Amino acid sequence: MQRTGFLFLAPYAVSFAIFVILPIVVSFVLSFMRFDLTAQSSAGFVGFDNYREALQDNYFWSAVKATLLFALMIVPGLLVIGLSMALGMNAMARGQAAVRALVFLPGMLNIAVTGILWQWFFNGEFGLFNFALKHFGGQGQPWLSDKAFAMPSIVLMSVWWTVGGTAIILLTALQQIPGMYFEAAALDGASTTRMFRYITLPLLKPVMSFVVVTTSIAGFQMFGQAFMLTRGGPELSTRGVAQYIYETAFNSYRMGYGAAMSWLLFALISVFGIFQIRMMRRPA
Amino acid sequence: MSIFSNLGIRGSILGLAAIVTGIGVTRSCDGGGIVTSQHRVDLTFWNGFTGPDGRRMLEIIRDFNRENPDIQVSMQRMDWATYYNKLMVAAMDQRGPQLFVVHASTLPRMYRSGFIENSARLYSGSDPIPSADYDPYVLQQVKFKDQYAGVPLDIHPQGMYTNAEMLRAAGIQQPPADKASFMRALRLLTKKSNSGDASQWAFALTLWRNNFQSLIPQFRGRYLKPNGDADLNNPGNIAALQFLGDLSREKLIPPPENGLGWVGYRQKKVAMVWDGVYMLGDLLRLQGLDYVAAPIPQIGPQPGTMADSHVLCIRKGLSEAQRTGAETFIRYLSKNSIRWAAAGQVPARRSVRQTPEFASMPVQSAFARQIPFMMYPPRTPVLFEVTLEIDQAVEKVIRGNADAKTALDLANVNAQRGIDRDRAEQKIAPAGGIQP
């Protein structure tokens, strides 16, 4: 029985060992090495040099800043807009299923299509947004070419792309709240706002914490959005850690340094993840 | 849901397996099933010509394949940035194309990696490509000690595109050629509308870094010292960048966050831009734009512009048949480079530039006049890092966040750090570097 059990587990376990565990080990070893893909003869161990270099590297810190900025905008953005959409859908008498499907649809697109589409929307000269603004007598805005606009523009696209999933998760949680809570509160003469504050929000808390944790993990790994829209500009203000790692590995061919920065990113994600879970678990 | 429940889960999985095996089997058949003549050589040719220029290249290759039935070249193109990542890693892995294009400026890094074949054979032997047909400066870019990394196909300098209609309307008959006439044109052609934002601009920057690089030779600037150290903050570079910074500060060009650039020129909102000769490919598709090309006006003490070349290279480790086939193809492209020139390029070979056909290409000819004064990007294996630093400095100055000296001082420190690191890792002495 147990032998059969291991036989059943074997295909997945082998694949997992080769393509998950082994890369993690390789990456860990690489992070202590100098390893230039194009000059492999010069490879060798350098101890903590890569980590030390990263902590002193201004570009690394500006990438961390961009990553944090993105996460700090996208997480509340998704939570607030997603919750509003969920509340709106929940209150619908008819047509909820169709709205639910349409709202989720953008999430089906890949980042290449999404990026191409929004790059065209944001284009300063012939883009849709400035076309519409000028049409109604406004002025065109530098959506992607100004430091103050670029990151919010990327966040805007990301919200469109992913808010559907968040809204649907929250909607489902809303529908799980037993109706009698609200009926009882209504009998006591509670206002809608008070019901929202004292019934809906506390009961949604576990799901909201799930949303916050998953969207921040995704946010910290932001790569494709900025890569497609701004390539990290203007003045590197939107180049996140993930993009810097990619460029280090595949433009500068410094695999060791790239690996070290990946582990620092992992550390950053873990610290925030643990912090968020602690915060959310605290009784209100 | 319905599909799954009707078939049952096991049926669905079997169906999926059938699809996979089906496509898999067809795949393996069509791979092995093609009857290839034993004498035919198949070559893949990679490049970054993703625009209309790539379509022109495909036409040339189609003709080559027809004229040389024993050699079949198939072309693959990717955006340059992706292309270089892929070329490098694929070639290091003994895969990748037999033939490929590398910018002259990117050669030092690629050549050092050791996957590019020495092309010296092409310049000698039977049916040689005459090396005297190239400008010495251009040929020098592909030479490493006594080896040739490839054959330069073209030269693509930056030049000035003007909108003749707008110039005439402002009473300007000739594209400005010196600083005085350029500055005069800036004032005559820029028209501010009532709302405060100009309805017409005389000049706009396109790729900021490249525009700056075009001014570097004019102010006798340079990128590197003879020993290979960074020299980004020399007085010439500072003066060149200062000029662009002043244009931006005095609002003689569109605000940096709304740089109309090339699109503005296409849309007749900008009268003059500096850009590469390859942008002609875009104009050729456009109707109703009366464009006239000219050299970059002389802003500094001497004329100058930036340029680069597409170099045709062969991968190491090919069979003799493949290598000979690849050489035949390179000879063919080089001889027929007038056809390539039509896509918006200046042929690297002088003899081709002296043909009446080339003289009948006004934009290409105008840009070609700058060949004696052109300057290629720095010849260093850490080009990516140095370029990033120049980019940062130029952005800061154009946006008014730093003066030229401060920005270039910082860029120089950072660039030098990259150069030092590379030397330490490669164990190269400072004076070494890669010398022609």
Add this chain to the structure above:
Amino acid sequence: MNRSVWKTINGIFMRCVAALMILPLFLMLLTSMKPEAEVLNPENVVPRVWTLSNYQQILGWAEEAPFGRWFSNSVFISSAVTLGVIVFSAMGAFAIKRLRVPGGRQFLGLIIGSMMVPGQLFLVPLYLILSKLHWLDTPAALIVPATAGGFGIYMLSQFMEDMPPAIEEAALIDGCSPAQMFLHQTLPLCAPAISTLAVFTFIGSWNDFMGPLVFMDSVRNYTLPVGIALYQTSYYTEYGLTLATSVLAVTPLLVIFALFQRQIVSSMAASGLKD
């Protein structure tokens, strides 16, 4: 305000929101039918001149963009990944939850832990491993590593945990072998979870961008998303062409979405309910 009036307003508003969400896709379709000159000088949202020239150009010249080949690559790779993930994950989850192999719980913990590791970290090591295996630029590079994903086995384990143990006991008493049990009982019972996993895996694989970008070299081995990105150039983008290719790349997904809409949306919803 009257409650029913309020409800009506909300209904109208939410329909507008939904329309706004898919508006970009309609604009993409409309603009892909404009000639390039009109794309760059928009006067109207609806094309002045309707043209299919962008589509003709993409589909017309196979040397330039082997669109059919990319499409069949995408179908092949996504189907194979889906098959592999289902089979490996279902067998694995069965071993852990129903056959209760020793150390199964710990193994599941390890899998979940590995899901927290950022994707960037895998890129370079995977590249090196695939290079050693000589799998680069072959479909195997995109198919086999994908079967190691943790999501499938985690999800199916959760599902199997909720199944009553009595089922197996009965089967064992009847003298079923584990293999028979797996094929005839567990799989059919897990059908809803497996079909959800299948749809998600298929979409995820179809949309994968990084994998094909880094592991495939030959244009004829590209998948659709990476193929369409070829039209973005460093100097200027031919928007008409790019948008038309995007439309072609998105259409198959929209068909899948139309077929499995209810299931996709409800499994998305369920993903938030655990723990």
